[in-house]
Amino acid sequence: MMTDPIEQEQHFVLDARDIAWHLRRWQSETAKCPFKDKLSWDKVWFPQGVESLIRALQDGTKLEPHQAFLIAFLETLKTPQALLNTFAARHRDLYYRQALGLTERPARPDRVAVSMQLAPQWREQLVAAGTLLDGGQDHEHTPQYYALDQDLLANAGQLTDLRWCQPAPNVPGASAGLARVVMSEQQPWPNAGVRLFATQDSEAASTNAEYPIATGRVLSLAALALAGGVRTLTLTFDEAVAVNQLQASVSGRGKWLALNNIDAASEPGTTAVFQLGADAPAFEASPGLDGWPGEGPFLKLLHMSAQPVPAIEKIEIAVSQPADVRFSTDEGLAKLTEKNYPFGQSPVIGSGVYLAAPDWGRWCGKKITMTLMPEWLDLPNVSFEKWYENYGVKLTNESFKIEASRGPQTTKKCSSKPLAIFDTKAGEANLEAPQAKPLEWEFGAPAHALPDSLDPRDGPYLRLELAEHDFLHQAYWTHMMNPPTDGTSQQVWNAPYTPQLKRAQLSYRTTYSLSKADAQFVLTPFGYVHDDDAQPVTARTLFLGFTGLKPGQDLDLWWQLKSPQRQALHWSYLRQDNVWCTLDSQVRDTTEGFSKSGLWHVVLPHDASTTASAMPRGRYWLACRFEDINSLLNDSSKSSDMPWLVGLCANAVTATRISGVDPLRVAGSVTRTVQGLDGIQGVIQRWNSEGGQTPETTSDFYRRAAKRLSHRDRALTWRDIKRLLLDRFPALYEVRVVDTAATQQLVVVPKPGEQDNGDPLKPMLNTTRLKAMQDDILGRASPWLNIELCNPKYRDILVNYTLVFRDGLNPEYGYAQVKKSLSRRYMPWGEAASTHPVTLGDTLDYYQLVAELQQLPWVTSVTDLKIGGGYKSITADGIEVLILKFPEPERATAQAPI
Incomplete structure (x- = not known):
């Protein structure tokens, strides 16, 4: 960047003649005056020559009397000469100070933002305005004190959380929004700060990066506590939903158990099966899982396409193959999965089994439909009518039945008539062998939970007993013990069938019609609310969480910001009923809508709550909604309208320097009050002081006045415009004119750290700041001026190279170090905390780059190098910045080095 001549201190000298000049002039004039016949007067005054006399003066050599007289005479001329040379400065001083009324700027004290730390056991303490803070000593060893600018009612409030959410980009397939946890108990504040609502942040770790907001709902229902088996949930919604986009999970063992969506229908429907x-x-209560209160268990539904999940109207719970069914025959405990005689080895009417399942005890008041599918051993291969034809009793496959009843307090039948145990195929009733059939009963669930016992008879049970006909064991043994004596031919009786189970499959189900009494919650970005309180994310919103604070106490925050523009903000607090109530009329905001660093004050309302479910519990929550919704940026190289939040602190107050002369106190310099205060444990200064300025020197004053007079606050020339921009906007490092006749365009380069985007290699200012600069210039220019301010153009240059490293060096490490070295050399502004600005119009010289690579100590030779796909240098335009891109390098082969 060229130096402005006005920036250099220049002194106008009217008479710059010294004694040597006068002596040479004296010699030239006296040489014209003759002395005697052949001499002139210069031989009298300068017998050894004028230069000899000049050297004698410089060396301090004694002079002849007439020469000393001449020197004394010339010395007397210095006083009027010096007075004459002050004429220009006195004239300038007269014009600047008397005619224009300008003067040097006085010293300006700096201001520091501090946080007061309350001592333990203190609820609050008033720190009065004017209280002195100790800032140490200045460079002259004078105490540097700061006086508080306003009263502060310090308390134990601390900022614990900072989160945000914002609507998703308006594109197909976008999520319901994006959320990020910047600071929490598990996530410390990022050292460099954060740009609000940036979708990509080079400073952000993967642990606190932005993530899509989940849309869904959670159902809390005790009936979901299912111990085991194949568990099927059939949900009926009050509106159609894309069923194949739903994900379901249930709480169990302190985590979420994912369910399989077995409904693959692509069309929206009102029923989903998981x-x-x-x-x-087992499905079980998991208190504290993801912050959910209560016993549960919980059923969570998420929509993969980020659409709302409608309310659940009905849920059918079905269990098959349960593992904890309690089963007993009249003879004792048994298992459904093992062989047993359910009616005994000589079954009679009334013999049977007992059944109970712990799940039934959690379905109080509901109807249970139970299905039993037995697998019988040794069934006859002919019908029972054929099998028992000699018994003299007409029986069919449907003659043997089971009747179900509930016990033990009261015996109540489960159906109006018993159910046939066996099935007969239609059309051949007298020929077909009996077959097992599923048996289904409906009964009311027990009124209370089942006891912890393996014997179903110890609690509510279902009794299944043989009804109407037994299997004629008694008739058979009577016949065998008393054969016929009438002389007729004796008929052979088949042995009666004894029912024996190989195994039995049990399943049961019930249906819940949900009402408002059944808790259904809708997920929010950081919590949940009841169905009626759900609101979609429609605006960028910042959430602040605080602990240690009590309703009715002051909340004083200091916001340390780097902001490109003012924001339209609306503040609110969270009530117990999950309602966000406005705070706008109570907020005192000196940041002027996050346009600059400043104090923010509010009194926490008395109905603020720490137990509302819309946000994590245990904190008081404030929300700041940003009114303007601009298109969300998915590219960190693009500029942002949002401020960069360096940090913020609670119990904050400002103090102004009243003694000492140093204009800056670095962070951590102010740590205590000058006089001890009860209840105040310490003072924390997190950031450097701001606004301090030493008295303006006379040379700085003249330079400032000259710059103002050069353009007179008018934008008439390109030089005026550039100087006005640099003077009025401290964030600018350089302004360059686009040298084309077709446009009136200026390229502005921000200073390091002043950009409005997240890519340090491509710093840019946002359009709002550029527009403000443009309007400022147009307000000082003629109506015919039409200029446009823009950011530099960044040109990506692909640099491919193949290198040979010294023996023993890992190539991956070598290439990584080469990339780092070249980036530091050609793009130094991309380094962390760099003060080097971007370079416009630079040249990437091919042979210089080869030399750079060869001079690296770990590089043996360069076998290939391409810049932008070719073997040539590249020069940027005057408004371009070259950005080196390094693809995966090719590994070196046996080639000759360049």
């Missing part, structure tokens, strides 16, 4: 296998853990 299932979990028998080998999965």
Whole structure:
């Protein structure tokens, strides 16, 4: 960047003649005056020559009397000469100070933002305005004190959380919004700060990066506590939904158990079916899971396309192959999965089994439909009518029945008539062998939970007993013990069939019609609310969480910001009923809508709550909604309208320097009050002081006045425009004119750290700041001026190279170090905390780059190098910045080095 001549201190000298000049002039004039016949007067005054006399003066050599007289005479001329040379400065001073009324700027004290730390056991303490803070000593060893600018009612409030959410980009397939946890108990504040609502942040770690907001709902229902088996949930919604986009999970063992969506219908519907296998853990209450209160268990539904999940009207719970069914015959405990005689080895009417399942005890007041599918051993291969034809009793396959009843307090039948145990195929009733059939009963669930016992008879049970006909064991043994004596031919009786189970499959189900009494919650970005309180994310919103604070106490925050523009903000607080109530009329905001660093004050309302479910519990929550919704940026190289939040602190107050002369106190310099205060444990200064300025020197004053007079606050020439921009906008490092006749365009380069985007290699200012600069210039220019301010153009240059490294060096490490070295050399502004600005119009010289690579100590030779796909240098235009891109390098082969 060229130096402005006005920036250099220049002194106008009217008479710059010294004694040597006068002596040479004296010699030239006296040489014209003759002395005697052949001499002139210069031989009298300068017998050894004028230069000899000049050297004698410089060396301090004694002079002849007449020469000393001449020197004394010339010395007397210095006083009027010096007075004459002050004429220009006195004239300038007269014009600047008297005619224009300008003067040097006085010293300006700096201001520091501090946080007061309350001592333990203190609820609050008033720190009065004017209280002195100790800032140490200045460079003259004078105490540097700061006086508080306003009263502060310090308390134990601390900022614990900072989060945000914002609507998703308006593109197909976008999520319901984006959210990020910047600071929490588990996530410390980022050292460099954060740009609000930036979708990509080079400073952000993967642990606190932005993530899509989940849309869904959670159902809390005690009936979901299913111990085991194949569990199937059939949900009926009050509106159609894309069923194949739903994900379901249930709480169990302190985590979420994912269910299988077995409904693959692509069309929207009102019914969804989810299932979990028998080998999965039990559905059970998991208090504290993801912050959910209560016993549960919980059913969580998420929509993969980020659409709202409608309310659940009805849920059918079905269990098959349960693992914890309690089963007993009249003879004792048994298992459904093992062989047993359910009616005994000599069954009679009334013999049977007892059944109970712990799940039934959690379905109080509901109807249970139970299905039993037995697998019988040794069934006759002919019908029972054929099998028992010699018994003298007409029986069919449907003659043997089971009747179900509930016990033990009261015996109540489960159906109006018994159910046939066996099935007969239609059309051949007298020929077909009996077959097992599923048996289904409907009964009311027990009124209370089942006891912890393996014997179903110890609690509510279902009794299944033989009804109407037994299997004629008694008739058979009577016949065998008393054969016929009438002389007729004796008929052979088949042995009666004894029912024996190989195994039996049990399943049961119930249906819940949900009402408002059944808790259904809708997910929010950081919590949940009841169905009626759900609101979509429609605006960028910042959330602040605080602990240690009490309703009715002051909340004083200091916001340390780097902001490109003012924001339209609306503040609110969270109430117990999950309602965000406005705070706008109570907020005192000196940041002027996050346009600059400043104090923010509010009194926490008395109905603020720490237990509302819309946000994580245990904190008081404030929300700041940004009114303007601009298109969301998915590219960190693009500029942002949002401020960069360096940090913020609670119990904040400002103090102004009243003694000492140093204009800056670095962070951590102010740590205590001058006089101890009860209840105040310490003072924390997190950031450097601001606004301090030493008295303006006379040379700086003249330079400032000359710059103002050069353009007179008018934008008439390109030089005026550039100087006005640099003077009025401290964030600018350089302004360059686009040298084309077709446009009136200026390229502005921000200073390091002043950009409005997240890419340090491509710093840019946002359009709002550029527009403000443009309007400022147009307000000082003629109506015919039409200029446009723009950011530099960044040109990506692909640099391919193949290198040979010294023996023993890992190539991956070598290439990584080369990339780092070249980036530091050609793009130094991309380094962390760099003060080097971007370079416009630079040249990437091919042979210089080869030399750079060869001079690296770990590089043996360069076998290939291409810049932008070719073997040539590249020069940027005057408004371009070259950005080196390094693809995956090719590994060196046996080639000759360049």
